[in-house]
Amino acid sequence: MENFKKRKKSKLWLTIAPLYIFTLIFVGGPLIYMVALSFMSRAEVWGIVADVTVENYTKILEPIYIETFVQSFKLAFSTTILITLIGYPFGYFMAKLSPQWKKRMMILIMIPFWTSALIRLYGWIIILQSNGVLDKLLMGLHITDGPLKLLYTYTAVLIGMVYSLLPFMILSVYSSAEKLDWSLIEAARDLGATRWKTFLTVTLKLTLPGLLSGVILTFVPSMGLFFIADILGGNKIVLVGSLIQDQMTKGRNWPFAAALSVVLMIMTSLMIYLYRKITHTKDLEGIL
Amino acid sequence: MRIKKLAVLAMSALLVGGLLAGCSSNKEEKKELVLFTWEGMFPQEVLDGFEEKTGIKITFSNFDTDETMLQKLADAKGGDYDLVIADDYIIETAIEQGLVSKLDKEKIENFNNINPVFQSQFYDENDEYTVPYGAGIPLIVYNPESVNFEIKGYADLWNESLKDSIAITANYRVINGITLKSMGESMNVDDVDTIYKAGEKLKELAPNIRLINDDNTQNALLNGEASVAFLYTSQVTTALAENPDLKVVYPEEGLGFGIMAAFIPSQAPNSDEAHEFLNYILDPEVYAQCIEYIGYYSTNKAADDLVSDNLVLPDDAAEGEIIQNISAEAEEAHNKIWIEFKSECE
Numbered sequence: 001m002e003n004f005k006k007r008k009k010s011k012l013w014l015t016i017a018p019l020y021i022f023t024l025i026f027v028g029g030p031l032i033y034m035v036a037l038s039f040m041s042r043a044e045v046w047g048i049v050a051d052v053t054v055e056n057y058t059k060i061l062e063p064i065y066i067e068t069f070v071q072s073f074k075l076a077f078s079t080t081i082l083i084t085l086i087g088y089p090f091g092y093f094m095a096k097l098s099p100q101w102k103k104r105m106m107i108l109i110m111i112p113f114w115t116s117a118l119i120r121l122y123g124w125i126i127i128l129q130s131n132g133v134l135d136k137l138l139m140g141l142h143i144t145d146g147p148l149k150l151l152y153t154y155t156a157v158l159i160g161m162v163y164s165l166l167p168f169m170i171l172s173v174y175s176s177a178e179k180l181d182w183s184l185i186e187a188a189r190d191l192g193a194t195r196w197k198t199f200l201t202v203t204l205k206l207t208l209p210g211l212l213s214g215v216i217l218t219f220v221p222s223m224g225l226f227f228i229a230d231i232l233g234g235n236k237i238v239l240v241g242s243l244i245q246d247q248m249t250k251g252r253n254w255p256f257a258a259a260l261s262v263v264l265m266i267m268t269s270l271m272i273y274l275y276r277k278i279t280h281t282k283d284l285e286g287i288l
Numbered sequence: 289m290r291i292k293k294l295a296v297l298a299m300s301a302l303l304v305g306g307l308l309a310g311c312s313s314n315k316e317e318k319k320e321l322v323l324f325t326w327e328g329m330f331p332q333e334v335l336d337g338f339e340e341k342t343g344i345k346i347t348f349s350n351f352d353t354d355e356t357m358l359q360k361l362a363d364a365k366g367g368d369y370d371l372v373i374a375d376d377y378i379i380e381t382a383i384e385q386g387l388v389s390k391l392d393k394e395k396i397e398n399f400n401n402i403n404p405v406f407q408s409q410f411y412d413e414n415d416e417y418t419v420p421y422g423a424g425i426p427l428i429v430y431n432p433e434s435v436n437f438e439i440k441g442y443a444d445l446w447n448e449s450l451k452d453s454i455a456i457t458a459n460y461r462v463i464n465g466i467t468l469k470s471m472g473e474s475m476n477v478d479d480v481d482t483i484y485k486a487g488e489k490l491k492e493l494a495p496n497i498r499l500i501n502d503d504n505t506q507n508a509l510l511n512g513e514a515s516v517a518f519l520y521t522s523q524v525t526t527a528l529a530e531n532p533d534l535k536v537v538y539p540e541e542g543l544g545f546g547i548m549a550a551f552i553p554s555q556a557p558n559s560d561e562a563h564e565f566l567n568y569i570l571d572p573e574v575y576a577q578c579i580e581y582i583g584y585y586s587t588n589k590a591a592d593d594l595v596s597d598n599l600v601l602p603d604d605a606a607e608g609e610i611i612q613n614i615s616a617e618a619e620e621a622h623n624k625i626w627i628e629f630k631s632e633c634e
Contacts, residue, residue: 042616047362064624064627064628064631065627067631068627068631071631129511129513130511130512130513131511131512147512149452149498149513151513152498152499152513153634154634230501234455234497234498234499234500234501235458235499235500235501235630236497236499236500236630236633236634237630237631237634238627238630238631243627246623246627247623249353249355249356250353250355250459250460250461250623251619251623252355252619253620253623
């Protein structure tokens, strides 16, 4: 019997092995390569040379590169704030709908995911461009006289970011709010708490894991998302993501790109660490 | 038991190995040519014509950027690909890295059709390695309806009346280069201080910039998003086809141009076929078809009469300068002033 169990166990290991090997090769490998690369130097013309140096990291401290991190942070921060303001009430009230409407709303949120994000962004170009859909509408209603310059502005980038990442917040808050025991809210009200106080002490507290995981799920990607700023912002906002891409391709400075990536990864890992500390959970609410 | 386990592992390893082996080309009797270049570089008729004429099957392999090409070619140690078409500056590097083989000109009867203006350039001074395929000249194009003065050169882009209305390409060596040109300097200046000075000047351009983009930049001009654009040749051609009223400016400070050229990698598996293909595309009629298709300037003198006028280099345009590889230090400075410039735009 004992032997049989053992055998079963060893077989199980074999079934999981491919997954581990896959992770090791395709996640661990590149990661190690990237970290190693970040300590090398670029060759004069092409490629890299194995001169160990920390110069790539000290270079990040130069004002222009610090500025790109600040820019990325600012954009991620404003995106997250806007998404929280829209997504939290959305997810919360969605959880209060009847089961049938919940299903319908869920489908409406999921449908855009069937189309590539890039194509949906091009849809925004059609809406925002001069003499585009929005311009024509505003002029038709005599609100504006001529075409506005909406595309290739910071606002356009914000719209694109919020649009792309909003579902993650809605879904996280929704899954938290759905688990909420509504009788607790009734109890709080019965015991004399005002609506506002009930919200702050009961509702918000209990949906906090969902809210925070929504914040993580929007903030972390928005630190790295650069194609939205490129497409809707006309390439005029320099974010860490676009800086890394530039260094990889036109700049031909792979070690510096690797160093930037390492710093970005450390920063985002820190966010997730903080999330775990605050909520005492390991998994992100709503997605996992 | 242990042996069985090992056998399972070995089996799985074998399977994976088999998968990888499947990637390498299976040998066929038919002659083959692996062409490595950007997408959309040849009209289908030309490729079909070659296959019909010679029985050589063309396999297309694409890259997005010159850098990717060089990386892949370096990984293959100059093998895998038979013919590569890429930009001038990267070819210089490829030759330096020993990834390019010398041409056997006896096998290319049409070699003399090449316009000498595009030969003996910095990347291949003795014309040993390359055949130019087309030339690009980034030019200023503007809409005279929304610009109230005549644009003559790069310096006019700094004009205050063009606030928030210029679309430019995203290649920093080119944009920094025209800034240097507007200051009377060479695009390939190696002096870091001069580059930083150009950076300061470039920052002053920021308020006029509406869009920085490499792909389909001409659209911004066509849909009214911008009234002036600095475009690559193929984009100029597209823009003019769409709106013939647009004005093209050959900047008075001098042109920057680039040459796309073909070369055969050092370990090309089908070198003979590659020579045959080079000879085929240098044929004036075939070449004219190609150049009309890609919309670049003709580098084939014998084909010039068959090509639309706007794709033949004007006589006074020979004063161009090609962007070349510069020292890592200077490159770094270019990179920096570009990021600073972009942060300044908004």
